[in-house]
Amino acid sequence: SGSGWKASNGTFFCKSCWLHWWGQDSKEEMDSNGSWDQWDAWDVKNPVGNRVKKASSFCAAWGGCGCGDEFNCRPAEAFRSDNEDNRDLEELGYCDAHCHLDYCLLNAKCTDEEVWSFKKWMCTKWQEGRCWFGRDCDYAHSEEELARRPQLFRSDLAAFAQLHPTEGRQRRGTRQGVRIQRGPKLRCLITSCCEAEAIEDTRMLVAAGKRLLGDAVYCTFGCHPHNYREYGTALESELLHALEDCGARAVGWGECGLDYYKNYYEAMCDENRALMVAVFARQARLAVERRLPLVVHTRDAEEDTLHVLQDCLPREHPVHIHAFQGSVYMLMRVIDMFPNAVIGISGTVTFEVGAAAEIARHCPLSRLVLETDAPYLCNEPREIPMLARSVARLKGVQASEVL
Numbered sequence: 001s002g003s004g005w006k007a008s009n010g011t012f013f014c015k016s017c018w019l020h021w022w023g024q025d026s027k028e029e030m031d032s033n034g035s036w037d038q039w040d041a042w043d044v045k046n047p048v049g050n051r052v053k054k055a056s057s058f059c060a061a062w063g064g065c066g067c068g069d070e071f072n073c074r075p076a077e078a079f080r081s082d083n084e085d086n087r088d089l090e091e092l093g094y095c096d097a098h099c100h101l102d103y104c105l106l107n108a109k110c111t112d113e114e115v116w117s118f119k120k121w122m123c124t125k126w127q128e129g130r131c132w133f134g135r136d137c138d139y140a141h142s143e144e145e146l147a148r149r150p151q152l153f154r155s156d157l158a159a160f161a162q163l164h165p166t167e168g169r170q171r172r173g174t175r176q177g178v179r180i181q182r183g184p185k186l187r188c189l190i191t192s193c194c195e196a197e198a199i200e201d202t203r204m205l206v207a208a209g210k211r212l213l214g215d216a217v218y219c220t221f222g223c224h225p226h227n228y229r230e231y232g233t234a235l236e237s238e239l240l241h242a243l244e245d246c247g248a249r250a251v252g253w254g255e256c257g258l259d260y261y262k263n264y265y266e267a268m269c270d271e272n273r274a275l276m277v278a279v280f281a282r283q284a285r286l287a288v289e290r291r292l293p294l295v296v297h298t299r300d301a302e303e304d305t306l307h308v309l310q311d312c313l314p315r316e317h318p319v320h321i322h323a324f325q326g327s328v329y330m331l332m333r334v335i336d337m338f339p340n341a342v343i344g345i346s347g348t349v350t351f352e353v354g355a356a357a358e359i360a361r362h363c364p365l366s367r368l369v370l371e372t373d374a375p376y377l378c379n380e381p382r383e384i385p386m387l388a389r390s391v392a393r394l395k396g397v398q399a400s401e402v403l
Helices: 015-032 100-110 154-162 167-176 194-212 227-232 233-249 270-290 304-312 328-337 348-350 353-361 381-395
Strands: 003-004 011-013 050-052 093-099 185-193 217-222 250-259 294-299 319-321 341-345 369-371
Touching: 015 154, 093 319, 093 341, 093 369, 093 381, 100 154, 100 194, 154 194, 167 185, 185 194, 185 294, 185 348, 185 381, 194 217, 194 233, 217 233, 227 250, 227 270, 233 250, 250 270, 250 304, 270 294, 270 304, 304 328, 328 341, 328 353, 341 353, 348 353, 348 381, 353 381, 369 381
Parallel strands: 093 185, 185 217, 217 250, 250 294, 294 319, 319 341, 341 369
Antiparallel strands: 003 011, 003 050
């Protein structure tokens, strides 16, 4: 419909899906108040937000499908099985260009109903006395509710390795008579360390990955745009020390960047927005100084992102625009301005409609990398072959060519 409703936590609902899932009564109540953003929420799960003119990401309701859009929605094709027969790709390896391996392992330690990062941060709206989510809020409403990060062990990575046969382990397994699963093998994954509390776990995962995942684990270090207020000399020093400790296994700086979607209300303040841009620019300059590829997170911030890249990076500097779901215009600008830039295609491409699909269609294969952003946009790195098949269908090529 070109317009919709956004909650303060960034969740977006297009207008047609809102009406499909919550009915005409909700529309009438909204209309009687003059606008969506003045409507009083009748359900704490669907709180009042601000109206937006254009969706930059998938509608939260559409993700469950059944949205009733007979022209654009293809539910039978939107959710591809991760059990597709991959024997035709058996001789190939796959790479996950961006994931959060620590979060994958932390989630695996929780029950099916839990995600460990829920209640990880204090709810700023609750602190201001106006959180409308109540008990359903993903953020903590007291110090007692704050989730403490569980400790990770080598055994957690060993369990992950059982589901992710690697090329390195395949070579050793052949000699030792170990049974190897059919299908493509993990060649490498790059785990993003973008917050202070992930540093020690990243060190451990890189070290343990040499044996447990056949040298397949690489990493990047940086400060995520959600954590922009935490970035300064102290955190930068910690990240740099960890990067040096990981040696050749540390292959980039980031993810860093700008997110005016999740930080919607904060970005409305000029002072906050200026700080976000300054933190991103500082990290971009550091990547140049250290001769590290820059891993960029950009969402609803294309103009400012392009300005920082143009101002801070030499033309030849390598850039990875990770999990990109923005405009084709920005895609073309980036690959034209930076000949060594690549565009990350993530799990949302499996819908085969929407922004990620358009980016996949227009991005040259030579400038495209596959990434899961697990556990956010996929569950695990082993879903990369599924992404490759979706990209192949969109481009009219073989999945083997995409991998």
